[in-house]
Structure formats: structure tokens, C-alpha cells
Amino acid sequence: MxxxxxxxxxxxxxxxxxxxxxxxxxxxxxxxxxxxxxxxxxxxxxxxxxxxxxxxxxxxxxxxxxxxxxxxxxxxxxxxxxxxxxxxxxxxxxxxxxxxxxxxxxxxxxxxxxxxxxxxxxxxxDVDRPDELRIDVDPQPGTTFADGKRVAAIVRETLDEIGYVGWPKTSGNRGIHVAVRIEPRWEFPVVRRCALAFAREIERRAPDLVTTAWWKEERGEKVFIDYNQNARDRTIASAYSVRPRPDATVSAPVTWDELPDVETEDFTLVSMQERFARLDDVQAGIDDVVCDLEVLLEWVAREETEGVGEAPYPPNFPKMPGEPPRVQPSRARKDAGPT
Known part of the structure; x- marks a missing residue:
């Protein structure tokens, strides 16, 4: 029994x-x-x-x-x-x-x-001031985990250029998450706006591969960088979380050098235990390197000067300052009628 x-x-x-x-x-x-x-x-x-x-x-x-x-x-x-x-x-x-x-x-x-x-x-x-900027690399239908890794490499290159340290992990499903520890000085709207500016820079560098379009109908077969994961009350699976998949994959911290060769399925409830016993936490130093947002705040200011402003928030949010109309593009065209 x-x-x-x-x-x-x-x-x-x-x-x-x-x-x-x-x-x-x-x-x-x-x-x-x-x-x-x-x-x-x-x-x-x-x-x-x-x-x-x-x-x-x-x-x-x-x-x-x-x-x-x-x-x-x-x-x-x-x-x-x-x-x-x-x-x-x-x-x-x-x-x-x-x-x-x-x-x-x-x-x-x-x-x-x-x-x-x-x-x-x-x-x-201070729950209102994040100490982590999250870069969510989310392959869309028609793209693959390999495409996500290509985008993550561009993320790494861009972070290196601005002096930020990013810590990658598999999502345990289709995507890749990169965490950047930041000073907890800014509230969610500021951090999210910086994440949007960063995502747009990655899109600028790889326009045929990356999209920041919030509406799915506009994304096409590209890798979406979900800047809204930095909005209040939006969360992602933590490092080492098991995912509810039949093969019990894990959201696995990896090193940048490992990332090009890994697959989501490499890390499971079983295999991660052996890996952890052998390597410990490969991101044990994540709290030791803290970045400020000054560079990204400069990018935001540049965008605003150029007339590139906010992007839509998730649907459960009230209308936010500077946010464009939160209307699905096809619906907006339909409501506008024939031209």
C-alpha cells in the first residue's frame, strides 16, 4: 500500500x-x-x-x-x-x-x-521597482528554437556593446529568457519602456528575423521580443522551474557559450539534477553584477525625439500614458470602413 x-x-x-x-x-x-x-x-x-x-x-x-x-x-x-x-x-x-x-x-x-x-x-x-530587466525571446509559429538562439546571440552582442551583463536560460518550452540585473530605482512603466527600446534595437539589427509587433497578426514568421514581460504583474517561469510538458523539461540557466548548442529537451527534471550536481548553479553570480538604465533611457529619449513612442500594453491594463490605440489592426481597418 x-x-x-x-x-x-x-x-x-x-x-x-x-x-x-x-x-x-x-x-x-x-x-x-x-x-x-x-x-x-x-x-x-x-x-x-x-x-x-x-x-x-x-x-x-x-x-x-x-x-x-x-x-x-x-x-x-x-x-x-x-x-x-x-x-x-x-x-x-x-x-x-x-x-x-x-x-x-x-x-x-x-x-x-x-x-x-x-x-x-x-x-x-520595494515591489514597485524591478531589479531585473527581462528580455523574452519568443519564436512565433513558422520559426524555431534555432531562430531564437540566433536572436539571443544578437541580444548578447548588443548587451556587450552597452556594458550590460545578461544571463540566458531556456524557457523550458520554445523560447529563451535573458535577465539583466538593474538598480531598483525605476518603477515598472520606465523599465518596460526601456525594454521596448532595447527590443526595437534588436529588431532594427535583424528586421527579417525579429519583430516587436504586439498584435499577432502583424508578427509574421519572426521571433517576437515580448517587451510587455516587463509590465507590472507579468511573470515568466523562474530559472529551474519544471514546465508542465509531458517530458518534464526545465527552464534551464545556461552559459552564453553553451547556448548555441543546447536544445530545450536537453534539460529535464531528471537530467538537470545530474547537471546541477556536476556544475552547481552556472548563474550563481547573477546578483553580483548590477546595471543602471542610463543607456536605455537615452535610447528612449532618442525614440521620443524621433516620434517613436509607446506600444500597446496587455489587455488587462488600464489605458496607459502615451499608449497608442489598443485596437487590433484588422479590427481598426474594419471599423474605419471603405476608403
Missing amino acids: ASPFVELEVGERTVKVTNPDKVLFPEAGHTKRDLVDYYVAVGEGIVRALRERPTQLRRFPDGIAGEQIYQKRVPQKRPEWVEAARVTFPSGRHADELCVTELAQVVWAANLAVVDFHPWPSRRA
């Missing part, structure tokens, strides 16, 4: 894992206990990725083939040592989200069938 629970010693905490034999990844056969053991194995890395950040949780109580619960609010019924950070959404409403400060909190969440963790780019000390 399967054990109804096990108790694990995680640091100074005892964490109960209920139904450890419950299968969460049917195709690969991975259980809840496998998921927990994975997060323990990469503990230093996952805690570094989440530390002090408000974090949203993607839960799969019936396994990844079942219904998913995208949970922004940390459960009120929780151990006293599970911490939270209060955030405000674009709607003006607020919530207390999980705020990881130690590995036991990650294991506690995994016991709730949290497969992947989605942290904010800001920390609890």
Missing part, C-alpha cells in the same frame, strides 16, 4: 509531502515525490531565482493532464514560516503572494502540486 505521506527534513523545517506516489507527469511517470526531490536537488538555484520575490504558482493537483490552477494568492492556511509579499495589480486590487526565503517553502509549494514558479522582477523590499 502506498504511503499517505512522508516527512522530509529541509533545512530547519519538517515538511510533510502528502500522496508522494501521485503521478503528476503520466507520460514520463514522474510522481509528486520526484518533483519534490528535484527541487531539493536544485535547491540553491531555485531559491536564488525566487528569493524575496512575490511569486505566482501554477498548480496541477490532478497532474499536468488535468486542470491547472494559476494561483496568485498564497493560501491563508499555511505554516507560519511560509512567507508572503503584498503586491498591487493593474486593476488596483492587491494580493499576498508567496515570497521564498528558504528551500522548505519551495518544497511546501511542490507538495501542493506547484509545478512551476512565476516570480515578479521585483523584490519584497
